[in-house]
Amino acid sequence: MTIRKCAAQPPTPQTVSEAHRRLKERSPLVHCLTNRVTINVVANTLLAIGAAPVMADHPQEAADVARQAGAVLVNQGTPSDHQIEAMHRAIAATGEVGVPWVLDPVGAGALTLRRHWAEELLAHRPTLLRGNAAEVIALGGQAEGGGRGVDSARASAEARDAARRLLARCGGVAVSGVQDRLVARADNDGRACPLELRLDGGSAWQARMTGSGCALGAIAAAYAAVCDDVVGAMLAAHVHAAAAAERAEAHAAGPGSFAVAWLDALADPALDLAGFAEQRLVTEWLAGD
Amino acid sequence: MTIRKCAAQPPTPQTVSEAHRRLKERSPLVHCLTNRVTINVVANTLLAIGAAPVMADHPQEAADVARQAGAVLVNQGTPSDHQIEAMHRAIAATGEVGVPWVLDPVGAGALTLRRHWAEELLAHRPTLLRGNAAEVIALGGQAEGGGRGVDSARASAEARDAARRLLARCGGVAVSGVQDRLVARADNDGRACPLELRLDGGSAWQARMTGSGCALGAIAAAYAAVCDDVVGAMLAAHVHAAAAAERAEAHAAGPGSFAVAWLDALADPALDLAGFAEQRLVTEWLAGD
Amino acid sequence: MTIRKCAAQPPTPQTVSEAHRRLKERSPLVHCLTNRVTINVVANTLLAIGAAPVMADHPQEAADVARQAGAVLVNQGTPSDHQIEAMHRAIAATGEVGVPWVLDPVGAGALTLRRHWAEELLAHRPTLLRGNAAEVIALGGQAEGGGRGVDSARASAEARDAARRLLARCGGVAVSGVQDRLVARADNDGRACPLELRLDGGSAWQARMTGSGCALGAIAAAYAAVCDDVVGAMLAAHVHAAAAAERAEAHAAGPGSFAVAWLDALADPALDLAGFAEQRLVTEWLAGD
Numbered sequence: 001m002t003i004r005k006c007a008a009q010p011p012t013p014q015t016v017s018e019a020h021r022r023l024k025e026r027s028p029l030v031h032c033l034t035n036r037v038t039i040n041v042v043a044n045t046l047l048a049i050g051a052a053p054v055m056a057d058h059p060q061e062a063a064d065v066a067r068q069a070g071a072v073l074v075n076q077g078t079p080s081d082h083q084i085e086a087m088h089r090a091i092a093a094t095g096e097v098g099v100p101w102v103l104d105p106v107g108a109g110a111l112t113l114r115r116h117w118a119e120e121l122l123a124h125r126p127t128l129l130r131g132n133a134a135e136v137i138a139l140g141g142q143a144e145g146g147g148r149g150v151d152s153a154r155a156s157a158e159a160r161d162a163a164r165r166l167l168a169r170c171g172g173v174a175v176s177g178v179q180d181r182l183v184a185r186a187d188n189d190g191r192a193c194p195l196e197l198r199l200d201g202g203s204a205w206q207a208r209m210t211g212s213g214c215a216l217g218a219i220a221a222a223y224a225a226v227c228d229d230v231v232g233a234m235l236a237a238h239v240h241a242a243a244a245a246e247r248a249e250a251h252a253a254g255p256g257s258f259a260v261a262w263l264d265a266l267a268d269p270a271l272d273l274a275g276f277a278e279q280r281l282v283t284e285w286l287a288g289d
Numbered sequence: 290m291t292i293r294k295c296a297a298q299p300p301t302p303q304t305v306s307e308a309h310r311r312l313k314e315r316s317p318l319v320h321c322l323t324n325r326v327t328i329n330v331v332a333n334t335l336l337a338i339g340a341a342p343v344m345a346d347h348p349q350e351a352a353d354v355a356r357q358a359g360a361v362l363v364n365q366g367t368p369s370d371h372q373i374e375a376m377h378r379a380i381a382a383t384g385e386v387g388v389p390w391v392l393d394p395v396g397a398g399a400l401t402l403r404r405h406w407a408e409e410l411l412a413h414r415p416t417l418l419r420g421n422a423a424e425v426i427a428l429g430g431q432a433e434g435g436g437r438g439v440d441s442a443r444a445s446a447e448a449r450d451a452a453r454r455l456l457a458r459c460g461g462v463a464v465s466g467v468q469d470r471l472v473a474r475a476d477n478d479g480r481a482c483p484l485e486l487r488l489d490g491g492s493a494w495q496a497r498m499t500g501s502g503c504a505l506g507a508i509a510a511a512y513a514a515v516c517d518d519v520v521g522a523m524l525a526a527h528v529h530a531a532a533a534a535e536r537a538e539a540h541a542a543g544p545g546s547f548a549v550a551w552l553d554a555l556a557d558p559a560l561d562l563a564g565f566a567e568q569r570l571v572t573e574w575l576a577g578d
Numbered sequence: 579m580t581i582r583k584c585a586a587q588p589p590t591p592q593t594v595s596e597a598h599r600r601l602k603e604r605s606p607l608v609h610c611l612t613n614r615v616t617i618n619v620v621a622n623t624l625l626a627i628g629a630a631p632v633m634a635d636h637p638q639e640a641a642d643v644a645r646q647a648g649a650v651l652v653n654q655g656t657p658s659d660h661q662i663e664a665m666h667r668a669i670a671a672t673g674e675v676g677v678p679w680v681l682d683p684v685g686a687g688a689l690t691l692r693r694h695w696a697e698e699l700l701a702h703r704p705t706l707l708r709g710n711a712a713e714v715i716a717l718g719g720q721a722e723g724g725g726r727g728v729d730s731a732r733a734s735a736e737a738r739d740a741a742r743r744l745l746a747r748c749g750g751v752a753v754s755g756v757q758d759r760l761v762a763r764a765d766n767d768g769r770a771c772p773l774e775l776r777l778d779g780g781s782a783w784q785a786r787m788t789g790s791g792c793a794l795g796a797i798a799a800a801y802a803a804v805c806d807d808v809v810g811a812m813l814a815a816h817v818h819a820a821a822a823a824e825r826a827e828a829h830a831a832g833p834g835s836f837a838v839a840w841l842d843a844l845a846d847p848a849l850d851l852a853g854f855a856e857q858r859l860v861t862e863w864l865a866g867d
Binding site for chain 2 (some may be wrong): 019035036037038040041077078079080107110111112113114148149150151207208209210246252253254255257259260
Binding site for chain 2 (some may be wrong): 607609614617618621625626630632633634635636639640642643647660746770803819837838839840841843844845846
């Protein structure tokens with residue numbers, strides 16, 4: 001069972017800067033089984049934030065590598081049958097050794113086969129699920145995801161109920177978008193109650209750069225490796241990505257220079273994550289079960 | 290049958306800016322079955338020009354995705370047997386629903402197996418074929434392509450006859466190079482006659498950046514999704530790429546910064562495509578059949 | 579048998595600038611069978627230094643392409659069973675026609691299956707082996723590589739004996755790291771004696787950019803295509819990479835802009851390789867057999 005404990009209480013801006021400090025200190029090994037389109041971006045993102053990526057998806061070595069890792073990322077952007085087999089083996093290994101794993105259900109919002117794959121992966125209870133609104137809606141049980149290819153035609157607010165429902169199948173749900181919505185459980189007067197964190201900010205260029213979503217999944221995996229609770233890991237990841245995106249936008253003349261400046265900003269050890277969270281984070285308890 | 294109608298008359302600079310306007314407005318979904326080397330560049334290029342890439346080449350989903358797309362790109366840069374099967378399924382689906390598709394026969398100019406693959410794909414009559422001179426010469430029936438690896442040792446002028454001949458097997462042929470040559474049919478006093486558009490310009494850095502050719506194939510697919518005629522789509526794509534390359538060169542200190550600046554320029558909604566075409570386009574009727 | 583002759587005498591700074599001149603003049607075709615993570619970086623690196631990359635790893639064409647190439651790169655970063663088969667076919671072809679080949683044993687320092695693959699490839703006697711300290715130690719016969727994922731926890735100095743031992747199985751060993759150590763044989767008073775070249779310099783950003791090691795393997799293959807001796811090729815490659823990295827660091831605000839500036843610097847035909855080698859190269863005879 002790989003789902004970690006819920007937060008004792010909702011995370012704060014200080015929780016975020018503390019997680020950032022631990023990430024830089026420990027440099028966790030993040031095992032990625034991810035897609036061909038953005039595999040280079042994912043590796044560079046992990047190196048930029050101070051983690052150590054290892055991309056190993058041969059079925060014969062996936063379990064071995066997962067056992068050595070601080071966290072595992074499973075991103076179904078372009079799977080082959082062999083890679084899917086490797087994903088299942090890696091996930092089984094995380095269960096044996098208690099390593100957290102992140103599911104990024106790319107394309108589940110619009111493409112039938114992707115939804116099928118994502119459902120099979122979800123059955124193994126990821127530590128956290130990160131997707132766009134269409135993907136979360138498609139998996140959370142509504143009839144139609146509202147995706148278009150691998151993109152979402154829906155805002156994150158529309159995925160709120162689906163995310164809430166998915167808490168029965170994973171430790172936390174991050175719905176990335178113009179506004180990020182992070183749903184998990186935290187202690188509320190002795191009961192583990194559903195909680196939503198909303199985060200504004202980031203840059204419109206993120207949607208014009210391939211891999212910004214995949215990179216977020218990887219950042220979330222890196223933070224899951226150094227955080228005890230799911231909600232803290234999700235928040236630190238989304239704050240880190242969004243704060244870096246805002247800084248990058250100031251240096252960008254288009255999506256090409258944005259991607260470069262984003263990596264630079266992600267790597268800045270002095271990026272002020274607590275200050276960003278202070279201004280942009282809204283925390284709200286959701287209706288209980 | 291997926292070949293679209295020939296142009297009623299040769300395209301003009303205004304046709305190009307009109308196509309650009311439609312591309313930004315409709316943001317077509319472009320389904321790419323493409324190579325591992327430049328898949329990230331292809332996705333970023335499509336996002337930069339305002340299209341929506343979806344990379345899906347599992348044989349089980351290729352047809353489903355192709356049916357949802359505005360256009361399909363088939364690039365044989367690094368195929369596996371599974372990917373080739375997915376290509377054939379996607380192509381069959383385009384035929385059922387009338388979606389245009391672009392063939393990029395990477396390596397057919399020098400490598401035996403690539404020429405074989407390209408011939409099999411060509412048999413399904415692509416809407417347009419985009420390649421370098423060596424590839425077009427190899428497929429247009431001459432004995433030797435004159436390729437070296439995936440590069441061409443020939444100028445586009447040498448591919449003129451081969452391109453002319455290939456019109457029997459596809460809707461239009463784009464020979465990219467220092468000078469681009471676009472061959473298709475247009476109405477000439479009531480007869481569909483072969484026509485050549487020549488375009489100068491671009492940047493020498495394009496040849497020093499991997500994926501500039503693959504990106505051109507993707508841009509052509511995006512324009513094919515929003516243009517009724519093949520020749521207009523080919524022209525808009527090559528003007529867009531070349532105008533952006535010229536602007537990028539002014540900001541580049543080498544191939545690394547060129548690639549970044551090219552994406553920035555491709556994404557500029559105000560890039561003056563009509564003005565570029567006005568200066569650089571030469572249109573010529575070819576000898577009839 | 580593809581191992582080329584040892585150097586008649588140790589290479590000098592002038593040997594390096596002479597190799598650079600030949601590389602720009604001949605633009606060798608470099609056949610790469612390499613990993614998905616950094617395949618784009620490898621291709622761009624080869625284009626930047628003036629070589630012509632061709633990425634072809636279908637088992638049916640690997641031998642055909644290798645026979646046409648000036649050198650072959652085998653990088654086991656993310657192999658499938660099909661790619662491994664293609665690697666073995668390409669290597670067999672190099673033996674038939676006398677083309678040099680480079681082995682990059684990615685991950686052999688920490689991952690069991692990678693060490694197994696690397697041992698099988700090594701059995702075919704690469705012209706040169708390029709890896710990090712952990713990989714070289716793991717293959718050179720010590721018990722533990724000291725790797726962590728695909729990274730090394732060891733300094734290149736610790737790999738000295740292992741590199742020395744590996745000379746029995748390949749023409750030369752390059753241990754890349756903060757300090758590069760290049761081990762091969764050269765003529766010492768009529769006997770082919772082991773020699774170590776040490777090179778300081780480069781940039782700490784190289785370790786924060788995915789593919790800097792893979793790119794070094796590709797640069798080494800390109801120089802092997804234009805150099806008669808292994809040690810000269812290894813030295814030219816490491817000097818070229820390190821000199822470009824130092825220049826790039828001066829333009830970099832982080833790992834994103836470093837990667838861009840590195841490609842720009844690699845492509846500068848006037849990059850002063852002899853001057854860099856003059857300042858940073860230390861040559862030492864090792865104890866004989």
